[in-house]
Amino acid sequence: MALxxxxxxxxxxxxxxxxxxxxxxxxxxxxxxxxxENGAGxxxxxxxxxxMPVIHSTGGYEGEMFxxxxxxxxxxxxEAMNLGIGMVHQEFMLIPGxxxxxNIKLNRENTRSTVVSKVFGKKLEVLDKKxxxxxxxxxxxxxxxxxDYNLPVKGLPVGYMQFIEIAREIDKSNLKxxxxxxxxxxxxxxxxEQFLEVIKRLSNLGIAILFITHRLDEIxxxxxxxxxxxxxxxxxxxxxxxxTTIEIAGLMVGRDFDIxxxxxxxxxxxxxxALKIEELYVNMPGEAIKGINLDIRKGEILGIGGLAGQGKLxxxxxxxxxxxxxxxxxxxGKELPLNNPREVLEHEIAFLSEDRKEVGLLLDExxxxxxxxxxxxxxxxxxxxxxxxxxxxxxxxxDHSLDMIKKLDIxxxxxxxxxxxxxxxxxxxxCIARALTFNPDILMVSEPTRGIDIGAKNLVLDTLLExxxxxxxxxxITSSELAELKQVSDRIAIITEGKIQTILPxxxxxxxxxxxxxxxxxxxxxx
Amino acid sequence: xxxxxxxxxICAIGFYxxxxxxxxxxxxxxxxLSRNLVLVASLIIPVISGLGLNFGIVIGAxxxxxxxxxxINYGIGGMTGIVVAMIVSIPFAILFGYLVGLVLNxxxxxxxxxxxxxxxxxxxxxxxxxxxxxxxxxxxxxKSMMVNSGQGLKNTIDLLSIRKAFDNFIFGGMTxxxxxxxxxxxxxxxxxxxxxxxxxxxxxxxxxxxxxxxSVAGIDVxxxxxxxxxxxxxxxxxxxxxxxQNLGTxxxxxxxxxxxxFSVAALLIGGASVEKATWKEAxxxxxxxxxxxxxxxxxxxxxxxxxxxxxYFRVFVAYGVIGFALILxxxxxxxxxxxxxxxxxxxxxxxx
Numbered sequence: 017m018a019l020x021x022x023x024x025x026x027x028x029x030x031x032x033x034x035x036x037x038x039x040x041x042x043x044x045x046x047x048x049x050x051x052x053e054n055g056a057g058x059x060x061x062x063x064x065x066x067x068m069p070v071i072h073s074t075g076g077y078e079g080e081m082f083x084x085x086x087x088x089x090x091x092x093x094x095e096a097m098n099l100g101i102g103m104v105h106q107e108f109m110l111i112p113g114x115x116x117x118x119n120i121k122l123n124r125e126n127t128r129s130t131v132v133s134k135v136f137g138k139k140l141e142v143l144d145k146k147x148x149x150x151x152x153x154x155x156x157x158x159x160x161x162x163x164d165y166n167l168p169v170k171g172l173p174v175g176y177m178q179f180i181e182i183a184r185e186i187d188k189s190n191l192k193x194x195x196x197x198x199x200x201x202x203x204x205x206x207x208x209e210q211f212l213e214v215i216k217r218l219s220n221l222g223i224a225i226l227f228i229t230h231r232l233d234e235i236x237x238x239x240x241x242x243x244x245x246x247x248x249x250x251x252x253x254x255x256x257x258x259x260t261t262i263e264i265a266g267l268m269v270g271r272d273f274d275i276x277x278x279x280x281x282x283x284x285x286x287x288x289x290a291l292k293i294e295e296l297y298v299n300m301p302g303e304a305i306k307g308i309n310l311d312i313r314k315g316e317i318l319g320i321g322g323l324a325g326q327g328k329l330x331x332x333x334x335x336x337x338x339x340x341x342x343x344x345x346x347x348x349g350k351e352l353p354l355n356n357p358r359e360v361l362e363h364e365i366a367f368l369s370e371d372r373k374e375v376g377l378l379l380d381e382x383x384x385x386x387x388x389x390x391x392x393x394x395x396x397x398x399x400x401x402x403x404x405x406x407x408x409x410x411x412x413x414x415d416h417s418l419d420m421i422k423k424l425d426i427x428x429x430x431x432x433x434x435x436x437x438x439x440x441x442x443x444x445x446x447c448i449a450r451a452l453t454f455n456p457d458i459l460m461v462s463e464p465t466r467g468i469d470i471g472a473k474n475l476v477l478d479t480l481l482e483x484x485x486x487x488x489x490x491x492x493i494t495s496s497e498l499a500e501l502k503q504v505s506d507r508i509a510i511i512t513e514g515k516i517q518t519i520l521p522x523x524x525x526x527x528x529x530x531x532x533x534x535x536x537x538x539x540x541x542x543x
Numbered sequence: 544x545x546x547x548x549x550x551x552x553i554c555a556i557g558f559y560x561x562x563x564x565x566x567x568x569x570x571x572x573x574x575x576l577s578r579n580l581v582l583v584a585s586l587i588i589p590v591i592s593g594l595g596l597n598f599g600i601v602i603g604a605x606x607x608x609x610x611x612x613x614x615i616n617y618g619i620g621g622m623t624g625i626v627v628a629m630i631v632s633i634p635f636a637i638l639f640g641y642l643v644g645l646v647l648n649x650x651x652x653x654x655x656x657x658x659x660x661x662x663x664x665x666x667x668x669x670x671x672x673x674x675x676x677x678x679x680x681x682x683x684x685x686k687s688m689m690v691n692s693g694q695g696l697k698n699t700i701d702l703l704s705i706r707k708a709f710d711n712f713i714f715g716g717m718t719x720x721x722x723x724x725x726x727x728x729x730x731x732x733x734x735x736x737x738x739x740x741x742x743x744x745x746x747x748x749x750x751x752x753x754x755x756x757x758s759v760a761g762i763d764v765x766x767x768x769x770x771x772x773x774x775x776x777x778x779x780x781x782x783x784x785x786x787x788q789n790l791g792t793x794x795x796x797x798x799x800x801x802x803x804x805f806s807v808a809a810l811l812i813g814g815a816s817v818e819k820a821t822w823k824e825a826x827x828x829x830x831x832x833x834x835x836x837x838x839x840x841x842x843x844x845x846x847x848x849x850x851x852x853x854x855y856f857r858v859f860v861a862y863g864v865i866g867f868a869l870i871l872x873x874x875x876x877x878x879x880x881x882x883x884x885x886x887x888x889x890x891x892x893x894x895x
Contacts (some may be wrong), residue, residue, distance in 0.1 A: 093759075093761075094761050097761075105759075109756045109759050109760065110756065111749055111752045111753050111756055111757070112752060112753070113748075113752045114748075114749070114752065118745070122749060122756075122757075122760045123746070123749070123757070123760040123761045123762050125742055125745055127741075127742050133741075138742070139741070139742050139743040139746075140741045140742070140743055141741060141742050142737075142740055142741055142742075143740055143741065143742065143745055
């Protein structure tokens with residue numbers, strides 16, 4: 017008998033069917049993968065399972081759920097938790113200044129009653145620190161994790177934070193089902209591996225795991241069973257060994273797609289240089305650049321790759337001036353000021369940050385303003401003059417953004433929706449629309465497809481190629497995904513330990529890139 | 544750390560030019576600590592709960608004054624009077640704190656300015672009640688407290704019956720110094736320390752760091768914030784009672800006005816910020832702030848040779864220090880960040 021059973025689950029948001037007839041079964045100790053594009057209904061399904069208030073304030077759901085054979089219908093997350101459903105959110109739910117122990121026991125602290133608490137109620141019971149430490153240790157041991165539990169989580173590596181969240185769920189004594197929402201999105205490769213180990217350990221403890229991710233190779237390697245959702249419907253539910261990664265990808269998107277390498281262009285040594293970098297040092301924490309020289313030709317698409325923490329992100333962040341920088345940068349032969357983003361923008365260099373939410377977008381502003389503001393600020397586009405006053409031409413902004421929304425297929429309510437409420441892929445499209453509007457000579461994009469699904473991914477990459485072709489825009493693309501770099505770039509620079517390890521044409525052998533990333537000197541290997 | 548050090552230096556210079564003796568300063572500081580510490584302590588819990596500096600303690604001070612008016616009206620004097628005043632002030636303080644908490648929950652992220660404006664607003668209501676309603680609707684049996692028309696309270700009310708009653712409680716026979724209120728302040732600080740070891744205290748620390756995460760973990764954020772403000776308001780009411788029993792007279796309509804500003808200034812000078820505050824900072828800050836208060840008028844007079852300058856200095860010091868302390872805190876924070884950046888940079892260079 018299944019531990020958790022979902023029967024014909026459906027959900028409507030104001031008449032809009034976002035989920036329809038989804039049935040699922042989850043057995044103890046099973047790792048169940050859930051894949052689907054953005055908007056496929058994964059989050060809605062999770063929200064229903066976890067009793068999020070948003071479900072019930074919008075009229076509840078259709079269908080039935082059973083937990084251990086009994087009807088399961090949680091009205092609040094608290095109720096879901098009490099019945100043994102745990103969830104690790106995509107964003108960390110840890111309090112930075114609290115220690116590991118305090119975070120694991122957050123709002124479930126062990127307490128001892130005192131005279132005062134007997135008079136004034138349970139809230140004034142004293143924390144039982146000893147017992148809290150014991151429990152936390154137990155939970156961490158189950159994950160086979162050795163760390164100082166008295167440290168504040170603030171300074172810990174990102175990977176550990178994920179483990180602490182899981183430890184918190186395990187510490188709930190009755191945990192039966194653990195929902196993991198894109199848990200590896202923020203992890204480095206080695207952390208992700210360790211993480212997958214942990215998941216296997218958990219399943220051995222008899223906990224059923226529902227695992228949502230967009231990394232298909234992960235889901236293939238770790239799960240027992242895979243369910244694919246598309247447009248709110250269940251497309252296929254199948255044992256993992258009976259399906260290949262390519263089949264999964266095909267079912268997710270629902271259309272055949274092929275990755276065609278762009279025709280790679282070779283630039284002569286005497287072709288015009290768009291950007292010349294000399295002895296660049298960038299002090300970006302975790303991604304420092306320690307002295308590089310690089311010439312980027314006009315109209316070229318340069319890929320920058322490398323493992324996390326080696327410094328590939330530092331280059332674009334340094335050029336735009338977001339982190340302290342030394343060295344010399346020339347654009348079209350003219351020296352650029354350092355550490356001054358505004359002047360760099362005025363020199364027609366734009367940057368789409370890897371950190372969409374913090375740096376890339378004004379989350380509490382509508383889509384249309386997000387698309388227009390760089391142009392308004394730097395180029396005084398969309399401005400009408402009223403005597404001595406300069407006023408933003410709202411109608412022009414609206415028309416332009418409606419145009420962009422259509423062109424880039426940004427899924428939103430309307431152009432006035434705040435960008436905070438868009439999905440990751442659509443947020444990225446807004447960023448690209450802004451760059452398109454600004455129309456710079458040089459566009460730097462970092463991790464353009466991080467956290468977005470395959471369909472949106474191709475659209476983003478195609479748009480970059482189109483920009484390059486149509487406007488002869490020079491593009492510097494930084495990404496952790498080599499396949500993506502190979503898909504669009506002419507040349508790819510591999511960064512290791514803050515320096516350029518090598519620059520290879522995009523059609524070079526994968527093995528060469530692999531060697532370069534691990535810090536091998538390719539010339540030596542070839543000779 | 545730089546803020547208290549700067550103020551220590553200013554105090555030292557002021558002390559030198561004031562020409563005051565050490566004995567005088569010592570006595571004076573003893574009294575000022577004893578009468579102000581509880582008020583400053585009342586700010587700590589809201590700071591740690593993420594509500595910033597609670598200028599709303601002005602409203603708590605009003606509750607304390609209501610307690611005092613009660614005992615004067617019924618002629619309850621001495622230590623008994625003070626205890627009764629404290630007890631009477633509790634329900635008022637809880638009610639006021641609850642209302643302030645409700646408003647602040649609707650103004651998340653802007654608690655400081657909201658609480659300050661609430662203080663001004665409450666002052667209006669306070670005046671309405673005690674100038675207009677007293678005698679017309681609210682009966683007062685003690686006619687000597689009222690102006691001759693029989694409506695409204697006098698500007699100044701004598702607190703002779705409880706003057707220094709708490710200061711001299713138990714230890715009055717042994718020494719002139721106010722030992723009892725200092726012990727009481729110590730107990731309050733101990734209470735705050737122990738409070739943060741309880742479940743409720745832990746909840747407050749959690750919401751102080753991140754409201755959203757705390758709420759996802761199932762902590763009732765709004766309720767916990769209201770509790771923090773209620774405790775703060777009750778402590779402020781008691782603090783005001785202790786303060787006024789030491790002064791011995793009571794300016795009905797003005798005594799509470801500056802309580803928020805002065806207490807906040809003291810806490811900031813001690814090195815606290817809008818995000819963190821401990822008992823040490825409260826004590827050091829109160830000490831330095833009042834030291835500056837004592838020495839600066841005299842130092843000003845001795846330096847400039849004008850008695851008027853002294854009065855000017857008092858105001859200048861009170862408002863100046865708040866701005867100065869806030870700027871110093873901001874600079875300190877920025878310096879720390881820049882220092883980290885520089886260190887990283889040196890590392891990079893060294894690695895090459």
